[in-house]
Amino acid sequence: MAQEAILEKVKGEVHMSKSFDFMCSQLRNGRYRVKIERFTEPRTLSQNALMWLWFTCIEQETGTDKQDVHDYYCNLFLRRASYIKGKETVIAGSTSKLNTVQMTDFLNKVQADAAAELGITLPLPADRYYNEFINEYQDRR
Template sequence: MSQTAILVKEKGEITLSKSFDFMCSQLRNGRYRLTIERYAEPRTLNQNALMWLWFKCIEDETGTLAIETYNHYCKKFLAYVNDWGEEVYTTSSHLNTKQMTEFLQKIQADAASEFGIMLPLPADRYYQEFINEYKNR
C-alpha cells in the first residue's frame, strides 16, 4: 500500500495535506523509498470548456464535427512513438495544466494558419461575445 500527500512550500514554510506520522503508521513493516516530485495540477475545467467552445466554432466554420476536430488535434499534437515503434496518441484528459495550455496554444495557432479562424482567450477583448455565441450551440 502506498501513501500520497501533497507537500506545499510557500514563503519558506512547508505544509503537508496529511500527517507524515499518520501515513507512516499505515504502512507495513519493511523498507520504503521516499520520492518527492513536483506536482502538476490536472487540466482545469475552464481549459476543457474553452477547448470545446473552440471546436464548436471550428465546426460551425468548417463543417467538421467538433469531436473529429478534437481527434485531429490529439493525433497532430499529442502523438508519440511507443516502445514497439508504433505511433499512438493520448487525449487531453491526461494533460496537466501546463501541457493543456501548450496544447491550446498549438490549436489556436493552427486554426489561425489553416482556417483563418481566430480563437480567443479569456483575456481577449471579444472573449465574452465569443462565449455568448458558442456556449449554447
Template sequence: MAEAILTKQNGVVTMDKSFDYLCSTLKNGTYTVSIKRKVEPRTLSQNALMWLWFACIERETGTDKLDVHDYYCQKFLPRQICMNGNIVSVVGSTSKLNTIQMKTFMDKVQADAATELGINLPLPVDQYYKDFINEYLHR
C-alpha cells in the first residue's frame, strides 16, 4: 500500500512524497484513494495534567487517584463489544485515546468534578495554574 502525508496550511496542500512517485510504486490494477485526517495519540502534557487533576481529587475526597482514574474511565469510556455472540460492556483506557478523544474525556472529568464534587480543576491557561502545579505535582 502506498501512503503519503498531506498537509494543508493557508489553503495550500503539500505532500511528503510526489503523487507520481506513489503511483509508480503500485502494481497494475484499479485503486481507490481516500484521505482521512491524521490524529495523534494523547500528549504527555495531557496525561500529566490528568494525573495532577486526579491527585487533587484524591486529596479532596480521600479516594486514591488510581481509583479516581478507574472511576472516570468507567463513567466516560465504556463501550459495548460482541464476544462469542454475547454483548458485554468493557471499559476503555486513556492510554488508547488520541488528542481529541483525550480532550473530550478531560472536559467531562473537569465538568463532573466541578458539579458533583465542587472541585475546580484548572487548565494551563488559568490564572492560578502554577499554584495548582506547586500544590499537587509532588503529591
C-alpha cells in the first residue's frame, strides 16, 4: 500500500501532513523508494474559463466549432506516444489532467498559434482590452 503525505517547507522549517514514522509503520516488510516531488495544483477554474472564452472567439472568427478547436489544440500540443497491445499509438491528452503550470504552458502555445496562424489576438486578464474582449465573446459561450 502506497503512503503519501504533503511536505511543506516554510521559512526554513519542514512540516508534514502525516508523521513519517507513522507512514513507515503502515508498510509491509521490504524495500521502498522515497521520492519527493514538487506539489502542483490542478488547473484552475479561471484558466479553464479563459481557455473556453478563447475557443469561443476562435469559433466566431473562423466558423470552426469551439469543441473542434479544443480538440485540435489538444492534438497539437498535448500529444504523447503510448503502447497498447505492443503497438505504439499517438494519443491526444486532455486539459482536464493538466496542473496550473502545464495549463499556463498550453494557453501560451494556443495564444501564440492563434496569433501566428489565424491572426487572432487572444488577450490575458491583465491586458488592456480584456474587459471588452469578455463583453464581445462571453455571452456566446
